[in-house]
Every structure is written in C-alpha cells, then in structure tokens.
Amino acid sequence: MPSPELPDASAQLRARLAELSDLGGIAGLMGWDQQTMMPPGGAGPRGAAMETLERIAHERATAPELGALLDTVDGGDPLVRMARRDHDRARRVPVELAAEIARVGADAIGVWIQAREESDFAAFRPALERNLELRRRYAECFPEVDHPYDALLDRFEPDMTTAQVREVFARLRAGLVPLTEAIAAAPAPPLLQGPFDVGEQRELALEIVRAFGFDDAEWRLDRAVHPFACAISPTDIRVTGRFDEGSLSGVFAVMHEVGHGLYEHGVDPELARTTLGSGASLGMHESQSRLWENLVGRSEPFWRHWLPRARERFPAALGGVSLEDFLRAVNVVRPTLIRVEADEATYSLHVILRFELEVALMEGTLSVAELPEAWNAKMKELLGIDVPDDARGVLQDIHWAHGELGYFPTYALGNIVAAQLWRAARTDLPALDDQLAAGDHAPLREWLREHVHRHGRLLTPSELLHRATGAELDPQPLLDHLDAKYRALYRLGA
Helix, strand or coil: CCCCHHHHHHHHHHHHHHHHHHHHHHHHHHHHHHHHCCCHHHHHHHHHHHHHHHHHHHHHHCCHHHHHHHHHCCCCCHHHHHHHHHHHHHHCCCHHHHHHHHHHHHHHHHHHHHHHHHCCHHHHHHHHHHHHHHHHHHHHCCCCCCCHHHHHHHHHCCCCCHHHHHHHHHHHHHHHHHHHHHHHCCCCCCCCCCCCCHHHHHHHHHHHHHHHCCCCCCEEEEECCCCCEEEEECCEEEEEECCCCCCCHHHHHHHHHHHHHHHHHCCCHHHCCCCCCCCCCHHHHHHHHHHHHHHHCCCHHHHHHHHHHHHHHCHHHHCCCCHHHHHHHHCCCCCCCCHHHCCHHHHHHHHHHHHHHHHHHHHCCCCHHHHHHHHHHHHHHHHCCCCCCCCCCCCCCCHHHHCCCCCCHHHHHHHHHHHHHHHHHHHHCCCHHHHHHCCCCHHHHHHHHHHCHHHCCCCCHHHHHHHHHCCCCCCHHHHHHHHHHHHHHCCCCC
C-alpha cells in the first residue's frame, strides 16, 4: 500500500516548483522590460531588484525543505529527477554569489549599450572583467569538472563538455572553411536593393509568423537593440526585433525569435509552472529558431508562397525580382562583421570564434584587455575580414554584459540539431515542400511539437535528439545541407 505521505509530498513539491517557475517568469519579465520599455534611469534600481529576486529564487531553490521533499517522493519520476539535478547544482553556489552575478549582469547592460553606441571597449572593460571574475568563482563551485568552462557550459547545455564541443566544432570548421572558400571564388549574386520601409517589414514579418503560430492574444512583438525572445508563461510570449530599411534581415530575425517562442508555447500544459516547462537546452532551443529562420524561411517552397506578398509591400524594390534571384540574394554567402546578420554558411564560424575566446578567458591565457585584439585576429583568420571598430566587433553581442559565458556554443549546436531534425521531419512529412509552398506551416509545427516541444525538460538534450532522429549529435547533416544548397545556388561544380 502506498505511503499516505506521498500524495502530500508530491503536492508540496509541485507547489515549490511552481513558486520557482513564477520567480523565473518575473525575472524574465524584468529582463524583457529592461531591454524594451525601461528608461535609462531605471538601470541602477533594476540591478538591485534583480539581485533581490535572484537571492530569493536561489534561497528557494536550495532550501533544505525542497531537498527533503525530493528525498520523499518517487525518484523515478522525470520531474523529480530533473528537479533533483537543479537542486543539487544550485546548492553548490553560495546565495551571495548568485545574487551578485544577477546584480552585476543587470548593471552591465546599460554600460554595454552606451559603450556599443560609442564604440568604446575601454568603457565596458571593467564590467566584463567583473563578470569574468564572478564566472570563475562560479566554476570553482564545481571542482570535479575536467575544465572550468564545463561548469558554465552545463548551465545552458546540460551534460555537454568543452572537449565534446571542441571535437564537434573541429569537424564543423573543417567542412565549412572549404565550402566558404569555394563560394568566395564564384560570382556573387546581386543584393536586394531597398529601401524596405520598416513599418511594412514589421507587418510582413507578423503576417508570416502568424502563419507559423504567433497568436496576438498570447504573443507580442517589440523593438530591442539586440533581438531576443522571452516566455513569461506558455501563453505570454514576448519576441523582439530590429528592422533596417537597407535589408530584410529584420524579417528573418522575427522568424528566428518566433521559433524560440513556438518551443515554449508548445510545451505540454501539464508541465506549466514546474521547472520542466521550458526547453531542454539552449542548443535545442536554438535548433527551433534556426530551423524556422533558415531551413524553412530561406527555402524555395516557402518563398513560392510569400514572395508575392512581399512584392505587394515593396513593389519598387521587389517588383522585378524573380524567385530565383530573390533566393540567391537572401541566401548570399558573404563574410560579415555581425553574427546576427551572418548567412547559414558562415554563421557557425562566428560562434566558433566566441567559443575559443571564452575558453581562453576562463583558462587565463587571454585577458579582457587583450580581447579586442584577439577578436579582430580571429575574424581575419576565420572570416577573412578586418574589423573597423569595437561596435561592430567585440561589443556587438549583449551576452557578455549579462555575464553569460558558456552560452555562445549553443548557437552552432542549434544549427547542427536543426539540420538533423529537418532531415527527420522531411522523412516523416513527404509532402512538406508542397505544404510550405501553399503557406501551410501546421504539419511541420505539429511534428516539432510532438517530437520536441511538448517534452519540455522531461528528457535530456541527447535523449530528445535520439528519440526524434535516431542519431547522436552529428554535424554531417548540416554540412550536407549547406553543401547541396550552396552548390546549387552558386552553380558550383562537383
């Protein structure tokens, strides 16, 4: 006969996990507001508020009472298994350190924004040095790891190690470099000539993502310096974008962020207000955004449906552009300074650059003062371009202002996983091209919801990937996709 304590213990555990989930939602809302609505004068008080909130959340996550409940309930339950993992890791980090990390990261956002506007790395350097110091102290809480960077990486990509990322990225780099070199030797397609009215871009982006699953009753789109997505809850999804009259990059950025939102929106409602009601990892999360942005959003079937709509909004710029020329333009391979504007073929090289720099910073073989010079050298090595200023170089990303070292590798891991999921979806959905050409995105969305979204964090990233594709993490499907796509677009020989 089951113990009479178990139902009560399970209910108490769910209540504590709901509280932690709610605190996470509040933190997400405060972060969203800071980047979209908050006046600059709110930076100091917001940092203090984030510190207080993190202190409360950390105390709740490490409470002995939570550990006692986890010891009481069924350890075979996936909810309990993952909650135990979170609890054990959180207990390793002193509450004062967790709170300080939150405050320093929040304070650094305003510093970064101004430094980026003025292209002044020296102004941002003290904040980054402080963030690095705190992340080293965080890594020291996990002395058993093989590399200090492992402790940071695990926050975003559970069970992934620095050694594994190095091996996968080496294979990725070995395939990408010769492909991009071959493309560079071919005639470049002409770029689209704007201007593209920002308001019309926003409306086109909304029309497209509403077809993906964006619902005005549960989503909103706002402007941010650095586009991002944030799920306050499964029915409160915030996405942001940044539009420029010179290109349609903002439309693709919104597709990208809505891919993130669809993941959170599609988690099984039974997991709502638990610590499992979000994505399995940031790499898995990024696979969803990159799949919708690139594998769908830059494909020929997709634009067979959407190009006529785009022509209606931009008749002067697109009225005389053929489908073939449009596809070649939006899939152009051209080394760029800015990661978020990079094409499919060179994007992962931007990520490899950041990964290598972060590892060097954690190892102490690179100082923060040396970072701009090292950044510029790696841009030359990997992408063959010179960096004219810090704003378009080392200051372009918001992540280091947050102190989020260990985050960047997940972007390239997401590219890899996206290609593996795409291959599996196309096998299971043989009519997918025709569906996309008809503007019907529901079959793909529901396939992703069934194989990825609904599971939340019930499965580890590797378990989820294996169930969906039958394979381990493998960059070859991505390399195959890029090779086939760009050899056709650039008319390269075998």
